[in-house]
Amino acid sequence: MTDRSGSGGHRPAARLSKGRPSESARPASGVDRVFHALGDPTRRAIVEKLSSEGPVSVSQLAAPLLITLAAVVQHLQVLEVSGLVRTEKVGRVRTCRMEPAGLMLIEQWVSERRSLWQRRFDRLGDLLAEEE
Amino acid sequence: MTDRSGSGGHRPAARLSKGRPSESARPASGVDRVFHALGDPTRRAIVEKLSSEGPVSVSQLAAPLLITLAAVVQHLQVLEVSGLVRTEKVGRVRTCRMEPAGLMLIEQWVSERRSLWQRRFDRLGDLLAEEE
DNA sequence: CTAATTGTCAAGCTAATACTTAAGTATTTT
């Protein structure tokens, strides 16, 4: 999985229209995809199900969610592209499983936020100590 | 910050319309709000900026993002409700800062996913060992 | 072989959303 942390490219050049801006021309990074994927409650529920109950079929995902197969397939597509889920079709059954590695980008991003913030916090502490 | 992990309540009763379902009547949990907030690249960029550069004003957030103040204010609202950001107005300037505690829900969620998955993985390992 | 099951794909529908503008308020500077 290509690892391009950061939120680059979300701001295109000056826009000419008043409505919602269309998606950036810049390809989405790994982090973009993962956070986008988990930004939806249904998709989070899918990942949760796969982590706790293991590999299940598309139908088995759809049932408790009370949504159509087609809706599930759409979500799975997003999850697969993000690297959080892997699916495999054997016969007419597609089995879905969670990819734990997919969570690493999130952890890294959070970790980075923390350490950058901590660094600033510490610097402030030093400044205050200096003034005494 | 109320801590209600999990993705409950995203699936309402049988729907009567074909369009996108409207938001669940059930109140969004902390995790819902945090993931929803970070599901947007602009909001992630805001959090990144606050973590690395420290407290900045609304204007200072808007400038590099090349979006209007009003847009930033909308994003800040989402971020504040999620607990990731805190703002404070002194005079005419509103200063925004990152709340590191807001990241904990994410870490917990990811952590849970990992351990549940790992548990299943280990169980499978035991089964296979048993068969030999 | 037919019927049932599982999934796929395309198109449509409706709600959400990320931005804008415009008008206004409050504070600070000149």
Add this chain to the structure above:
DNA sequence: AAAATACTTAAGTATTAGCTTGACAATTAG
């Protein structure tokens, strides 16, 4: 006091997206 600055709020706009239906294909069961 007037002008400039920083923000706020409401309403509008265009795009995205999460769901559905309908038609179809492939596999399995009877």
